[in-house]
Amino acid sequence: MPTFTVDTGAQQYPVLVERGALARLGAFIPPKRGVVFVVSEEGIWRMHGAAVEQALAGRPWRLILFPGGEENKRLAQIEAMAEQMVEGGGDRSSLVIAFGGGVVNDLGGFLAAVFMRGVPVIQAPTTLLAQVDAGVGGKTGANLRAGKNLVGAFHQPLAVITDPGVLATLPEREYRAGLFEVIKHGIIRSEPLFRLMQQRREAVLAREPDVVEQMVAESVRIKCEVVSQDEKESGLRRILNFGHTVGHAIEAETGYSRFLHGEAVGLGMLAALRLSELAGRIPAPLREEMAAVVRAYGPFPSTDGLTVDGLLARLRKDKKAIQGAVHWVLATGIGSTEVTADIAEDLVRHAVASIL
Ligand SMILES: NC(=O)c1ccc[n+]([C@@H]2O[C@H](COP(=O)([O-])OP(=O)(O)OC[C@H]3O[C@@H](n4cnc5c(N)ncnc54)[C@H](O)[C@@H]3O)[C@@H](O)[C@H]2O)c1
Numbered sequence: 572m573p574t575f576t577v578d579t580g581a582q583q584y585p586v587l588v589e590r591g592a593l594a595r596l597g598a599f600i601p602p603k604r605g606v607v608f609v610v611s612e613e614g615i616w617r618m619h620g621a622a623v624e625q626a627l628a629g630r631p632w633r634l635i636l637f638p639g640g641e642e643n644k645r646l647a648q649i650e651a652m653a654e655q656m657v658e659g660g661g662d663r664s665s666l667v668i669a670f671g672g673g674v675v676n677d678l679g680g681f682l683a684a685v686f687m688r689g690v691p692v693i694q695a696p697t698t699l700l701a702q703v704d705a706g707v708g709g710k711t712g713a714n715l716r717a718g719k720n721l722v723g724a725f726h727q728p729l730a731v732i733t734d735p736g737v738l739a740t741l742p743e744r745e746y747r748a749g750l751f752e753v754i755k756h757g758i759i760r761s762e763p764l765f766r767l768m769q770q771r772r773e774a775v776l777a778r779e780p781d782v783v784e785q786m787v788a789e790s791v792r793i794k795c796e797v798v799s800q801d802e803k804e805s806g807l808r809r810i811l812n813f814g815h816t817v818g819h820a821i822e823a824e825t826g827y828s829r830f831l832h833g834e835a836v837g838l839g840m841l842a843a844l845r846l847s848e849l850a851g852r853i854p855a856p857l858r859e860e861m862a863a864v865v866r867a868y869g870p871f872p873s874t875d876g877l878t879v880d881g882l883l884a885r886l887r888k889d890k891k892a893i894q895g896a897v898h899w900v901l902a903t904g905i906g907s908t909e910v911t912a913d914i915a916e917d918l919v920r921h922a923v924a925s926i927l
Pocket of ligand 1: 612640672673674675697700701708720741
């Protein structure tokens with residue numbers, strides 16, 4: 572299986588996608604590093620920790636478990652874990668391995684970014700969403716009461732070790748939620764990936780190993796390519812937000828409890844596709860073809876109680892709006908996009924109304 576590379580100019584690192592890759596974790600730790608701290612959640616550790624333990628045999632390492640869940644992606648956990656690092660002999664020579672889903676990747680990465688003003692991190696993502704998205708690209712962070720990911724840092728990892736084998740234990744709903752990010756990668760940048768999701772639905776849902784590996788590898792390839800060209804999201808990286816603008820608004824309006832992130836992105840993509848059609852970027856039949864693939868991986872949680880006005884108010888407050896202007900990522904075909912802030916509000920209203 573392939574190894575991809577992120578090359579931001581300042582930093583270069585490998586992203587390994589391979590069944591059994593966790594066994595090779597030790598090879599990516601520089602020999603002179605001191606104590607290794609593995610940050611994870613108890614449930615994940617119970618299921619898959621043995622592979623990490625074996626890979627670290629013979630090295631000084633400690634395990635730091637935290638409760639996990641979006642509600643624990645908070646600065647208080649960073650402080651508690653940093654204290655545990657000091658107690659465990661951590662210093663500037665330490666290294667963090669973030670072993671878990673996106674919450675662990677974000678928080679473990681942030682811990683590494685701030686511990687002793689920065690120690691290296693190796694990301695080992697264990698959910699589909701984290702393997703195709705959160706684990707790659709160096710965005711780390713925590714939530715504030717006021718909103719998600721409002722504190723954080725860019726901290727590129729030394730390596731990303733992706734083992735698609737661990738996805739076998741993922742709960743069905745979490746797996747499906749991750750599939751929407753895979754479809755997103757297809758729509759924005761890869762017709763072959765889009766066709767895979769369109770034509771191999773049953774194999775995808777049955778988690779057939781070869782199909783899972785193709786989905787993860789092609790998504791990782793795209794994410795590496797985009798991040799390499801635009802690490803800090805000043806240009807190309809914005810295309811990764813396809814479906815996320817409305818998705819974030821849905822998550823916020825439902826108190827982050829009804830929708831999983833991927834599910835909200837799925838609905839957000841339906842709105843973005845409608846907007847692409849209304850703005851004259853794609854014809855109706857093509858919009859329908861793409862939307863059918865998104866819907867095929869549902870169902871979505873209920874949209875009861877959501878209103879166009881409520882969602883529009885959230886859109887204006889989105890942290891990615893720049894001086895109040897939302898940058899829309901529109902589909903211009905299968906595998907191509909355009910980013911524009913020049914979209915009339917009544918089109919947005921129609922597009923949002925179409926998913927409620
Ligand atoms: N940094 C980025 O670029 C980026 C990108 C996208 C999302 N994110 C962040 O990622 C987070 C969401 O990530 P997520 O969807 O992975 O959620 P998550 O980390 O909460 O994991 C979802 C659930 O799956 C469980 N789990 C993890 N791996 C498992 C496995 N192999 N088998 C069985 N269960 C397993 C977890 O314990 C958890 O209950 C959000 O906080 C989001 O902000 C970050």
